[in-house]
Structures are given as C-alpha cells and as structure tokens.
Amino acid sequence: MAQIRMRSAKGPNASEIEKKIKRGNALRQSSSWLSTRVVLALLLASAGVCGSFMWLYLSSLDPEITETLARQSELLSPEPRVFPVPCSQDYEQHKRFPGCTIQQCARAVTDAVVTREEAHVLRRLAERGLSLAGSEGGASILDLHSGALSMGKQFVNIYRYFGEQLDEVFTEEDFRLYRDVRRRIQSVIARTFDLNAEHMYLTKPTFFSRINSTEAHTQHDEYWHPHVDKVTYGSFDYTSLLYLTDYGADFSGGRFIFMDPDGNRTVEPRAGRLSFFSSGSENLHRVEKVTWGTRYAITVSFTCDPAYGISDPALPTAGP
Ligand SMILES: O=C(O)CCC(=O)C(=O)O
Numbered sequence: 001m002a003q004i005r006m007r008s009a010k011g012p013n014a015s016e017i018e019k020k021i022k023r024g025n026a027l028r029q030s031s032s033w034l035s036t037r038v039v040l041a042l043l044l045a046s047a048g049v050c051g052s053f054m055w056l057y058l059s060s061l062d063p064e065i066t067e068t069l070a071r072q073s074e075l076l077s078p079e080p081r082v083f084p085v086p087c088s089q090d091y092e093q094h095k096r097f098p099g100c101t102i103q104q105c106a107r108a109v110t111d112a113v114v115t116r117e118e119a120h121v122l123r124r125l126a127e128r129g130l131s132l133a134g135s136e137g138g139a140s141i142l143d144l145h146s147g148a149l150s151m152g153k154q155f156v157n158i159y160r161y162f163g164e165q166l167d168e169v170f171t172e173e174d175f176r177l178y179r180d181v182r183r184r185i186q187s188v189i190a191r192t193f194d195l196n197a198e199h200m201y202l203t204k205p206t207f208f209s210r211i212n213s214t215e216a217h218t219q220h221d222e223y224w225h226p227h228v229d230k231v232t233y234g235s236f237d238y239t240s241l242l243y244l245t246d247y248g249a250d251f252s253g254g255r256f257i258f259m260d261p262d263g264n265r266t267v268e269p270r271a272g273r274l275s276f277f278s279s280g281s282e283n284l285h286r287v288e289k290v291t292w293g294t295r296y297a298i299t300v301s302f303t304c305d306p307a308y309g310i311s312d313p314a315l316p317t318a319g320p
C-alpha cells in the first residue's frame with residue numbers, strides 16, 4: 001500500500017520532471033540555435049569587415065586610383081596651388097642657364113591668369129581653326145606658330161593651304177589675345193619658380209588641341225601615352241597647359257594625370273585653368289581617354305636655351 005502510494009506519488013512527479021526536462025531541452029535547443037545564429041551573424045559581419053579592409057587595401061594598389069590636385073569645381077585664385085616634387089637626375093646632364101634653369105621642381109595650377117571669357121574666345125578660335133580640317137582620329141592639333149594643322153592622317157600648313165581664307169577664320173584681335181595670354185603665362189611661371197621671365201623663351205611646338213572620343217587612326221591620335229615633355233619635345237624646360245573647356249560639363253575622361261612612383265595625381269580641366277610644371281621626368285604624365293564630348297586645350301611651353309626660342313605667332317601679312 002505504502003509502495004503503491006509511493007509509486008502513485010512518484011507518478012505525477014516523474015511526468016512533471018519529464019516535462020521539465022523536455023522544456024529544458026527545448027530551451028537549450030532554442031538557445032543553442034540562437035547562439036549558432038549569433039555566431040553565424042558575427043562570422044558574417046567579421047567576414048564583411050575583413051572584405052572591406054581587403055578591398056580598401058587592394059584598391060590602394062590599383063594604379064588607376066588617383067589623388068586629385070585640382071577639381072573642376074574649385075576656383076584656384078589668387079595664388080597658384082603649388083606642389084613641389086624632387087627634380088629628376090636628368091638635370092645633372094643639362095646645360096644650366098642662370099635665371100631660368102629650375103632650382104626646385106614642381107607642378108602648379110591656377111585659375112587666376114586667364115578668365116573664363118578669354119578661354120571662351122580662345123576656344124572659338126580653336127574651333128574655327130580646327131574646323132578647316134581636323135584629324136580623322138580622336139586628337140587634332142593646330143599649331144599657330146608653324147601653321148601645322150591635322151588633316152586626315154597627316155598635317156598641312158594652314159598659312160600655305162588656306163591662304164586668304166584665313167582672314168575669315170582668325171582676326172588680329174585673336175592673335176593679340178594669344179600673345180597677351182602667353183606673356184601672362186610666362187610671368188606666372190617666372191614668379192612661381194623664382195626665375196627671370198626675360199631669360200625664358202617661348203619654344204615649339206605650341207599648339208591648340210582638340211580631343212574627342214573618336215577612335216585613334218594614327219600615332220598622333222594616341223594622346224593618352226605616358227610621356228616626359230623634355231624627352232618628347234626636346235627644347236621644353238617649362239610646360240604649361242591652358243584648358244578651354246570644363247571636365248564633367250563639356251567632356252568626360254580627359255583628366256590630366258601625373259604618374260608618380262607612389263600613384264597617380266590628377267588635374268581636372270576647367271575653362272581658363274592653367275597648369276604648369278617643370279618638363280623633366282619628375283613630371284611623367286598622360287591624358288586620360290576622353291569618353292564623351294570634346295576637350296580643348298593649348299600647350300604653351302618655354303625653354304631656357306635662346307637657340308630654341310621662337311617668336312609669337314602672328315597673322316601673315318598680305319603680300320604687296
Ligand atoms: O592636354 C593636356 O592636358 C596635356 C597635353 C600634353 O601632355 C602635351 O601636350 O605634351
């Protein structure tokens with residue numbers, strides 16, 4: 001009887017205990033589920049963080065990633081923004097010209113030398129000149145000094161080829177503006193690099209360029225190759241680039257890229273913006289391919305060697 005009571009007393013207890021055990025198991029199961037989910041979530045989150053760091057690291061190795069020295073939207077005025085760079089060793093082999101040879105190599109950008117209105121007038125001049133012919137590929141040039149104009153796959157001399165027609169294309173006023181702009185560029189380069197402007201000479205080639213996204217047909221159209229101006233053009237000691245159109249508004253791509261050993265540094269063209277730099281191999285550069293629109297610029301350069309100096313371009317005077 002006592003045994004029966006005991007058993008019957010044990011009966012409900014046991015089932016309660018069983019229930020408790022089951023509940024406990026269920027709780028444990030669900031909490032282990034929960035902790036598995038938490039662990040999984042943590043794993044995923046840490047994988048995400050690691051992935052982002054990896055991406056950042058890999059992208060820092062990407063040679064196309066650039067630092068922007070001057071954005072199109074900025075107005076660099078009144079003083080040029082100057083970036084000193086160590087001069088390359090090439091200079092040790094070059095003849096030195098007091099008052100002109102560079103002491104501290106650098107690159108600089110300013111929007112205070114040429115107004116946007118003047119840039120617009122020069123752009124119209126370039127458009128008219130280049131509309132006489134133009135290369136078939138992505139890049140065309142017009143050199144007002146020598147008269148060289150891209151035509152198809154070659155160059156013609158506009159002064160000889162178009163003769164009297166030129167009176168309808170260029171005016172004396174255009175040439176005056178070009179000369180005045182050249183003089184201002186020379187003076188800002190001299191001030192920035194602490195040179196004597198009178199010991200600097202305009203040198204050739206000095207040219208307008210028009211670049212669009214048309215495929216290149218000749219080597220002349222392949223403007224995007226990295227180069228050193230002193231090597232490409234020989235006489236250059238100081239290169240200046242005057243931009244006549246706006247990156248992002250008139251064209252895309254077409255940024256100017258300094259290719260430094262530790263990465264690329266970019267200048268975004270802006271109408272009226274002047275970029276200038278020492279022409280040695282410390283300033284290896286290229287132009288990014290233009291993806292849409294048309295980019296206009298002028299390359300105006302200076303030499304320290306009077307033997308390579310040229311006079312300003314001028315409209316040929318009509319013969320007697
Ligand atoms: O148009 C530019 O931005 C650069 C042109 C250039 O590199 C050159 O004329 O040597």
Ligand SMILES: [Fe+2]
Binds near residue numbers: 227228229285
């Ligand atoms: Fe160049």
